[in-house]
Each structure stands twice: as structure tokens, then as C-alpha cells.
Amino acid sequence: MSTVFNEDTVRNLTRNVNVPLVFRKYISNWPICQWNIDKWSTVFGDRQIPFRCMRKDFVSDEPCWERQCKIKSMTFKNFLDGSSSSNEWMYFDYKYLHQWFNADTELYKEVSWNQFGYAEKGATDSTLWVGSSGAHTPAHQDTYGINIVAQLYGTKRWILFPPETGGLKPTRVPYEESSVYSALNFYCPNNMDVFNGLTGGRMVELAPGDALLVPRGWWHYVQNTDCVNIALNVWLPHEKDVSTRVSEALIKILVAQLCKDLPQETAKLLVNPNEDDIADTPLAVLFLQLETVANIYLDKKRKLRRVKRQRTCEEDTTVPIEEEYDLKSLLDEPTNNLELAPSITSADLTKLLKDNLAKYVNTNRSFDEDEVDGTTNNLCLTKAVIDAFSQSNVIDLVKQNLLARLS
Structure with missing residues (x-):
């Protein structure tokens, strides 16, 4: 059975698929995916924006918790100047667009999730993520909703695990409503042994124009892999919320x-x-x-x-159901550019983390006492x-x- 790949199909996928799906080049027709860095500089202008910052070479058993980061306000142009040369990664993350941009701005007007079957979702529902290489979000699972991510500029790495995965050491400390964190450090870990035997993992690199569907409850660690990275996302409600x-x-x-x-x-x-x-x-x-x-x-x-x-x-007990779809046929059709997030073994994951350490860490550096505050x-x-x-x-x-x- 073949299935037409359109907005209704994608909306159906977001509601029913329980594995991460990658939509390659699906949003490359969005004008904001075509913006170059000069255009983004114009969009941000001279507004001061707070970036969460931490040394790139920080090695720890625990993740880099938000409490350990320093907040530095700067313009987008200042961020660009330091994005490739700074010894810190910088992240302007999880910021709702409507809190930083007026409704009459070009960026605000361009954001629409209609292509995913959610015409009612726009800039008001969307969050913005701007960061440098190494900037990341600790591994966690969202307790509410379904996540759709749109990659606009630069590349971003996602490591994902099913909700029931063992060995991730879930914790509610530090507490944040709707987030369950993993106590494992996926950035620059001090101990690699804790990653041995982790199964069910998936890893995908998103490029500009790509989108990712993260089903409810899936663990995810997210890291920027380019000097400048810009993405949007929207959370969709789930019946279990x-x-x-x-x-x-x-x-x-x-x-x-x-x-x-x-x-x-x-x-x-x-x-x-x-x-x-x-x-x-x-x-x-x-x-x-x-x-x-x-x-x-x-x-x-x-x-x-x-x-x-x-x-x-009632005599007529017929209940209307959503249109059925054949996921395999959607994946097999090359023109859809749809794929499951590829699997990653624990051995490949360990190699990836070692590569991260080799890229960011100077093992000869000693750490200041204030750098461990917030653990x-x-x-x-x-x-x-x-x-x-x-x-x-x-x-x-x-x-x-x-x-x-x-x-």
C-alpha cells in the first residue's frame, strides 16, 4: 500500500510513530533556511542576548549542569566573533521567539509548522536555539509532548535512546518540571565505562533544511558540531500529558x-x-x-x-479513525527523503565520546575551584x-x- 506524503501524513506520523524520524531537506524550502550569516546578523541586530557559557575542555563525571554555566550578554555579532576562537562554548538556548522578537519582524512572520500538518502552530509556539561548537544540552527526556526540530543553520548531533533504556541513571536533580535528566556526561566524560552496554541508541547529524521528530519520552543528548548553529523546535501535545x-x-x-x-x-x-x-x-x-x-x-x-x-x-457504533499509513512504503520511497534515525552501538558511541574529548580537551590544564560549583x-x-x-x-x-x- 502506497501512501501520499503530505501534511496530513506527516501529522499522522507525529501522533503515532514511536521511533525518531529524520526528514532530510524537508524544510529546505523555508526562506529562513536560505539565510546566510549576514542575514542572521541583520535579524538579530544590536539586541543584547544572554548566552550560557562554559569552558570547552571541562571534563567531569556529571553532565555540565546549567547551574555551572556563566551567563554572558552579547550581541549576535559579538557571538560570531568568538564562536570559532573562544575557549568557551556559548548557547542561547530554549528561548521562545515571542519573548525576543516582535510579531512584525521577518523571522517571526516566517515561522510556520503547516508543512508538518500543524497550521495552528507558529512563532508563538516555537523556541530558538543559537550556539557555537560544543554547546549542548545534557541527556534528558521530556515528560510532556512530542518534539519537532527544524535545523536552520549549521549542523547538530542528536544521540537518542528509547524511553525504557536502562543504564542512563535518570535523576530529577537538578529539578526542572518536564525534564528527567541522565546523570551520564555525554560531552566530555571522565569515565567511559558507564557507557559500555548501552543498547538501543540512535545517532543522527542534522544539516540545514533537515527536521527531526522526537517521539514522546525518548532520551536525547544534543550537541552543536559547527561554529555557528541555529535551530527551531516546537512541542506538540500528547494524550498522556x-x-x-x-x-x-x-x-x-x-x-x-x-x-x-x-x-x-x-x-x-x-x-x-x-x-x-x-x-x-x-x-x-x-x-x-x-x-x-x-x-x-x-x-x-x-x-x-x-x-x-x-x-x-447507539446502533451505529462506527468510530472514525485516522487515515492509515504505511511507514515502510514512506521510508522506501526515495523522493520522500524520510529515514529512521540510524542505530549506534555502544562501541561506536564510546568512540564518538573519545573523539569529543580529543577535539575539546587539553588534558594538561588544571581546573579552578570555581569551575566545579554547581555540581x-x-x-x-x-x-x-x-x-x-x-x-x-x-x-x-x-x-x-x-x-x-x-x-
């Missing part, structure tokens, strides 16, 4: 209460900078948030029961408590008992 929000609200209460009773400097190490206000959030507000998401979940469950009962009572090594017991309570089988049981009592 309603349930997940209850779990996240429960975890947030736990972390917030622990932070309230700890010294401020210690509490900061438990959370990412965007969660710094968590200790100041009144307990009543946290419980109101929990009550809200729990009621939404229960209301949805009741509606589904009513619909199911109604269908069983979570000294939070062993507190971290263990949070991770124990946040483990999926534990928090799912708590959620199940809570919802049963609220029903």
Missing part, C-alpha cells in the same frame, strides 16, 4: 518542600535556574496546581466513559530521596491512590 501533569505536580511539591528547609545555596543546587523561585511558592499554591491538573485528568476520564457508554447504546555530588542523600520518590513506579502508585480518593 494530562496524566503526566499530575505526576509532575506531585514531584514539584516534594522538591519545593525540601528546598524550603535547606540553606539557599544548597537549595539552588537541587534545581535548574528557571526553578529558582520554587522555594518561595506557597504550599497552598502548589496544592492548587495539583488540584487543577488532577481535576482535568478526572474530567477527561469521565468524558471518555460517557462517550464509551453512548457508543455502546550535585555533595547532595547524595537529598538527591537519593528525591530520585527514590520520583521513580516512575513510585510516583505512579502515589498518583493512582490520589486519583482513586478524589474520584
